[in-house]
Amino acid sequence: MQQIELDFSTFPFTFEIKRSRRKTLVIYVKEGKVEVRAPLKASEKWIGSFLADKSAWIQAQLRQQRQKKQEALRLVDGSRIEVLGQTLTLQVALGRQSWAQRSGGTVTLFVRAAHKDKLEKAFMDWLLTEAQRYMPARVEYYARKLGLAHKLKAVTFRRTRTKWGHCCQDGTIQFNWLVMMAPPAVLEYLIAHETSHLRHLNHSKKFWETVGSLCPDYKQHRDWLSDHGHRLWPA
Numbered sequence: 001m002q003q004i005e006l007d008f009s010t011f012p013f014t015f016e017i018k019r020s021r022r023k024t025l026v027i028y029v030k031e032g033k034v035e036v037r038a039p040l041k042a043s044e045k046w047i048g049s050f051l052a053d054k055s056a057w058i059q060a061q062l063r064q065q066r067q068k069k070q071e072a073l074r075l076v077d078g079s080r081i082e083v084l085g086q087t088l089t090l091q092v093a094l095g096r097q098s099w100a101q102r103s104g105g106t107v108t109l110f111v112r113a114a115h116k117d118k119l120e121k122a123f124m125d126w127l128l129t130e131a132q133r134y135m136p137a138r139v140e141y142y143a144r145k146l147g148l149a150h151k152l153k154a155v156t157f158r159r160t161r162t163k164w165g166h167c168c169q170d171g172t173i174q175f176n177w178l179v180m181m182a183p184p185a186v187l188e189y190l191i192a193h194e195t196s197h198l199r200h201l202n203h204s205k206k207f208w209e210t211v212g213s214l215c216p217d218y219k220q221h222r223d224w225l226s227d228h229g230h231r232l233w234p235a
């Protein structure tokens, strides 16, 4: 890794150049940072004009990433979160073990120290338990509605960045339990979506017809997940 200071003072962003045995230039904008991957011998002029060409796009990406970060979930004392459509207030308390407990509209996170990762763990474990209590029964409900209960093998949970749910060929359906904080209609859509994969293991027209039979407004909820799903991830 090499930080090269190019005299591109006109650029409204900083960037890092990584050279390697590659033939083309490519720009990555990730977590608020700009990285240019360049061939070993790429001239600064080439890199500079490439960056100039992509400048508007890079700035739009940076803006979007900043905004998403601001909108991300904050797990601190007094935060308000929505779970299954109910607004809950987080309370932080010191305790010997990391765990959480809900009482009425308050979820108390007991942690040994109010560190971000400890709060996150206490909260995530609690939310996972809520998801395990709620979501498998909803999957069974939709599976029965489709006459596919016999195809359902298991409902499992995993916090994956790339997708909210997944259905395996063997009939195991997996969810990212953060979706419990989505609006209830969106959560229902996701459950209907994954359950419909018990019939069609693809995203064909027939698959979407099945989803639509369970959830007529599915397009709107699908859009919500792609537009706002980042709000459900901790900052």
Ligand SMILES: [Zn+2]
Residues within 6 Å of the ligand: 193, 194, 197, 202, 203
């Ligand atoms: Zn799918």
